[in-house]
Amino acid sequence: MDRLCKASRTAQIVVVSRHEDFGFDPSGTATGWEIRRIQQIRDLERVVRACPPMAGVIDLQSDYSDAEFAQLEQALQYLHITWVAITSDEMLAQERVRRLIRDYCVDYVRMPFSMPELLYTLKHAQGMASLHGTRPQETASRGTMIGECAAMRAMFRSLAKVAHNEAPVFISGESGTGKELAAQAIHDASSRRKGPFIAINCGAIPSHLVQSELFGYEKGAFTGANQRKIGWIEQAQGGTLFLDEIGDLPLESQVALLRFLQQGMITRLGGHQSIPLNLRIISATHVDLVAAQADGRFRSDLFHRLCVLTLTIPALRERGEDILQLANAVLAEHGHEAHRRIRGFSACATQAMMQYAWPGNVRELINRVRRAIVMTDNRKITAEDLQLHGGAELPRKTLDAIREEAEREAIRTVMASHGFHVVPAARELNVSRVTLYRLMHKHNIRVESQATAGE
Numbered sequence: 230m231d232r233l234c235k236a237s238r239t240a241q242i243v244v245v246s247r248h249e250d251f252g253f254d255p256s257g258t259a260t261g262w263e264i265r266r267i268q269q270i271r272d273l274e275r276v277v278r279a280c281p282p283m284a285g286v287i288d289l290q291s292d293y294s295d296a297e298f299a300q301l302e303q304a305l306q307y308l309h310i311t312w313v314a315i316t317s318d319e320m321l322a323q324e325r326v327r328r329l330i331r332d333y334c335v336d337y338v339r340m341p342f343s344m345p346e347l348l349y350t351l352k353h354a355q356g357m358a359s360l361h362g363t364r365p366q367e368t369a370s371r372g373t374m375i376g377e378c379a380a381m382r383a384m385f386r387s388l389a390k391v392a393h394n395e396a397p398v399f400i401s402g403e404s405g406t407g408k409e410l411a412a413q414a415i416h417d418a419s420s421r422r423k424g425p426f427i428a429i430n431c432g433a434i435p436s437h438l439v440q441s442e443l444f445g446y447e448k449g450a451f452t453g454a455n456q457r458k459i460g461w462i463e464q465a466q467g468g469t470l471f472l473d474e475i476g477d478l479p480l481e482s483q484v485a486l487l488r489f490l491q492q493g494m495i496t497r498l499g500g501h502q503s504i505p506l507n508l509r510i511i512s513a514t515h516v517d518l519v520a521a522q523a524d525g526r527f528r529s530d531l532f533h534r535l536c537v538l539t540l541t542i543p544a545l546r547e548r549g550e551d552i553l554q555l556a557n558a559v560l561a562e563h564g565h566e567a568h569r570r571i572r573g574f575s576a577c578a579t580q581a582m583m584q585y586a587w588p589g590n591v592r593e594l595i596n597r598v599r600r601a602i603v604m605t606d607n608r609k610i611t612a613e614d615l616q617l618h619g620g621a622e623l624p625r626k627t628l629d630a631i632r633e634e635a636e637r638e639a640i641r642t643v644m645a646s647h648g649f650h651v652v653p654a655a656r657e658l659n660v661s662r663v664t665l666y667r668l669m670h671k672h673n674i675r676v677e678s679q680a681t682a683g684e
Contacts, residue, residue, distance in 0.1 A: 241265070242351060243280060243310060245273060245301075246288035270297040274304035278417075282309040284354035286347075289316040289326055290340060298325065302562070305333040311358035313337060313350050325565070332561055374410050375558055376551045380543040384411075391538045392418035397490070399535050399645070400513040402542030405592030408513040409473060411542055416469040421509060424468025429461050432477035439482045441498050444489075450499025462495055465508045475535065476516025476527060487531045510535065519641065519649070519674055539645050541638070545587040545594060552582050555591060559598040560610070567602045574610045581612035637672040640665070644674065 241263045265280070267273050270293065277285070293301060305312060314330045314337035321327060321339075330337050335357055336350045376382070391398050392415045400408045409428055416426045434442050441450075445460030462470060472478075478486065489495050490510065494503040512535045521527035545552060556574060564571055574582070587593055601614035612618045640658070647653040655665040668674075 241281070241283040241355075243267065243277060243283060243285045244288075245270070245286065247291065270300045270304075273300065274307075277304055277307050277310050280310060282358040283311075284351045284358055285310045285312045286351070287312055287314050287334070289314050289320050289330070289337075292320070292323075298329075302329060302333070305329070309358055311335050311354040313347070313354050315340065315342065315347070328565055332564065374407060374414060375555055376548060377554065378543075378548045378551045380547055381551060384540065384542060387540055388414055389418065391415060391540060393420075394538060395509060396537040397510045397512070397535050398538045398540060400511065400540045400542065401642075402513070403544050403590055404515045405590035406542040406544060407591050408542055409471060411540060412469070412471040412473075412511045412513065415511060415540075416471075416509075419469070419509070421468050424508075425465055426469050426471065427461055427465040428471040428473060430473045432474035436479045439479055440485060443482065444485065444495050444497055446498035447500040450497070454499065457497070460495070460497065462489065462508070463497075463504065463506060466506050467508065469509045469511060472510065472512040474514050474516070475512040476514035476518055476521055480526075480528070483528045483531050487528065487534060490531075490534045519644075533648055536645050539642060541642055545590040546585075550583075552587070552594065553579060555594055556582060556598050559595050560602065563599050563602055566599070567605070569608075571602060571605065571610060572608050575607070575612070577612040578610050578615055578617070581615060581617035585617050633672075636668070637674070640668055640672060640674060644669075 243265045245267045247268055265276070267276055287301075287305075312334045314334045316326065316330070316337055317340045335354050338347050338350065374381075374385075376385070388411060398412075398415060400411050402408050412428065413426060416422060429442070431439070441458070441460070443460050443462050445458050445463055446454050448454055448456050489506075492503075493507070494505050496503055516527075518527050518532055518536075522529045522532060545555075553574075560571065560573070582594075589596070597615045597617070598610070600616075601610045605611070605614040607614065640654075643657050644651075644654045647657070651662055651665055655662045658665065660668070
């Protein structure tokens with residue numbers, strides 16, 4: 230026991246319990262353990278997200294409401310905290326308690342228990358947690374996003390940098406890659422995290438309502454305006470406004486948005502008073518904004534206002550074994566929806582997932598795994614359960630196609646970072662201006678005359 234106490238001098242434990250004293254008191258036998266207590270389940274996710282790797286104790290001797298239980302399961306998914314449960318025979322009779330311990334805890338002890346027994350288990354849990362080695366700042370900047378591949382690690386590093394800046398951010402990436410999750414992570418890691426995060430899909434708002442939804446209106450501004458309405462932009466005061474599918478914004482609304490970005494003030498429809506606002510804009514779209522500018526569908530001055538900082542979310546097919554990590558995370562979260570316990574994925578399912586091109590990205594993976602969880606009659610999910618069997622289900626790209634796609638994306642990213650000016654972009658890409666023009670022509674990347682006139 231003395232050896233244990235000496236080894237645990239710098240150990241940290243996060244304790245989740247409604248009660249200050251529930252039988253866990255290591256002070257007499259394990260001096261030096263640093264204990265962080267959490268009594269409100271709603272605070273758990275926020276706290277553990279920023280914690281360094283450590284062991285955790287969760288008190289399952291009393292019941293939780295359905296809402297608290299859902300919050301609990303969400304917070305326990307952070308892999309850098311390894312959990313040990315303290316429970317009783319009465320609570321173990323509940324299926325959801327057994328499932329939570331089975332899916333999220335490394336071990337558990339029953340009441341009554343001895344402190345040496347629990348401390349030995351916690352030391353093991355702490356050792357397992359330390360293997361993750363995730364830095365607190367990196368964990369905080371990820372939000373709920375999952376990924377360990379090189380592309381995702383690079384994206385997380387970029388995300389952490391842009392989070393500590395106030396400039397507008399443009400997030401690019403295919404549909405279903407998690408652009409809103411990235412925007413939420415930027416907000417949560419920024420100085421505005423205590424303010425609101427307002428996310429709107431510009432493509433889902435009818436064109437005749439965009440102005441009133443974004444900027445609000447005064448009573449009597451138009452027929453049916455029976456009272457004042459605060460718009461989405463004003464609701465984001467002090468926080469972050471995420472404009473998804475910004476490429477679908479009508480031109481007249483683009484003018485009004487540009488005016489707000491330039492002046493920092495809005496005027497509600499039917500109003501005469503300018504309202505100063507302090508908020509950050511993050512935008513994203515599936516539309517090729519370079520082509521949209523050339524076609525006159527998107528204003529170039531608004532584009533340059535929005536794309537001060539850029540962040541690119543890699544497609545799922547480019548993320549290697551992250552595919553399996555994500556699939557297992559979905560299974561852990563939704564496994565309770567199955568009519569029998571599922572023990573993971575079969576070898577054929579693993580192979581099929583790694584070979585599939587995932588045109589719908591993470592959103593498609595979630596849908597396929599959730600459907601398989603409900604429909605499978607197997608102990609392990611198969612390729613057939615995922616509906617990934619058969620050659621038609623496994624489209625593959627040639628090496629040349631992959632290279633061309635990477636080249637096109639690299640040129641677009643660098644061009645956007647330099648305001649679509651060719652000379653500095655060519656310098657960063659280490660090619661001549663003539664070569665860059667040729668590559669732009671090859672990949673149909675067009676730049677409006679204003680951007681190239683100063684070259």
